[in-house]
Amino acid sequence: MNRNQFTIPFLLLIIILSQCRERAQEKLPLHGRIVAIEAGHEPPLPDQPCHTNGGGAGTSSFSGAVELLYSGNTLACPNGAIPEHALNEDIARKLQKLIESAGGKTVWTRIEEIEPTPEGRMSNLKARAERANQAKADVLIDIHANAGPSPDDSGYLLIVHCTGVDSIHEGNTPFNLESSECDPDRGTRKFKKSLELATKIDNRLSQLTYNGGQISKKRDMYGADFWLPGTAAMPTVLVEVGFMTNKHDMDLLAEEGYRQMVAQALYRAVLDYFESEKG
Numbered sequence: 136m137n138r139n140q141f142t143i144p145f146l147l148l149i150i151i152l153s154q155c156r157e158r159a160q161e162k163l164p165l166h167g168r169i170v171a172i173e174a175g176h177e178p179p180l181p182d183q184p185c186h187t188n189g190g191g192a193g194t195s196s197f198s199g200a201v202e203l204l205y206s207g208n209t210l211a212c213p214n215g216a217i218p219e220h221a222l223n224e225d226i227a228r229k230l231q232k233l234i235e236s237a238g239g240k241t242v243w244t245r246i247e248e249i250e251p252t253p254e255g256r257m258s259n260l261k262a263r264a265e266r267a268n269q270a271k272a273d274v275l276i277d278i279h280a281n282a283g284p285s286p287d288d289s290g291y292l293l294i295v296h297c298t299g300v301d302s303i304h305e306g307n308t309p310f311n312l313e314s315s316e317c318d319p320d321r322g323t324r325k326f327k328k329s330l331e332l333a334t335k336i337d338n339r340l341s342q343l344t345y346n347g348g349q350i351s352k353k354r355d356m357y358g359a360d361f362w363l364p365g366t367a368a369m370p371t372v373l374v375e376v377g378f379m380t381n382k383h384d385m386d387l388l389a390e391e392g393y394r395q396m397v398a399q400a401l402y403r404a405v406l407d408y409f410e411s412e413k414g
């Protein structure tokens with residue numbers, strides 16, 4: 136066999152194999168979909184304690200969470216406190232893997248470099264949303280964990296954006312979706328689709344149990360004028376997975392297995408959402 140006789144069948148085989156691979160990719164449930172994933176906040180600045188979030192988005196010290204210690208936990212600081220940015224990132228990375236293994240593309244929106252001034256924080260948040268907007272993501276899931284003034288505050292919460300973009304400011308208290316403050320956005324596609332995605336997430340999270348334990352919903356859907364959900368162009372849901380200041384919630388969130396199940400629930404909700412888009 137001369138060189139050409141060998142090369143041509145070999146090339147044909149490569150073409151056939153790559154076509155098979157493409158067809159297999161097309162059959163994956165999230166083929167052609169783009170999911171933006173925001174891991175809320177970022178690691179602390181060099182002069183900040185390990186248990187805090189960085190200088191950026193919705194910075195909060197979570198002083199209550201420092202009292203719940205999980206020494207030796209993979210996400211914990213040397214003092215045993217688990218910082219919110221690390222918890223959010225862990226769930227977000229797990230979700231990213233699941234989305235990509237189902238053929239979806241992901242956009243990682245967190246930007247860790249930040250100027251710790253109000254202006255720097257605002258431009259960082261805008262830049263995060265811009266990443267999702269430029270990639271023309273179909274949806275954005277913004278992952279956070281909550282903190283409350285009382286150790287009894289517990290449960291997961293789902294928040295969608297529902298005021299005019301002009302009025303967006305960081306850290307506004309979320310309000311009930313039925314409130315008249317949501318009126319300007321109620322008829323928009325973004326609002327309706329965000330609510331639809333939030334409902335799918337709610338359906339999945341409400342069924343989640345781990346070793347008999349469960350984080351239940353705190354209360355009905357919330358609306359808010361947070362920066363990221365407001366400046367993102369696509370349907371966006373901010374998920375507060377539980378309260379870091381509540382022992383019951385935090386004991387579950389500290390478990391790798393529980394966080395995997397949260398990621399799985401979010402992934403299934405994304406599948407449900409796109410499935411209902413087809414119908």
Ligand SMILES: [Zn+2]
Nearest residue numbers: 175219279280
């Ligand atoms: Zn947060």
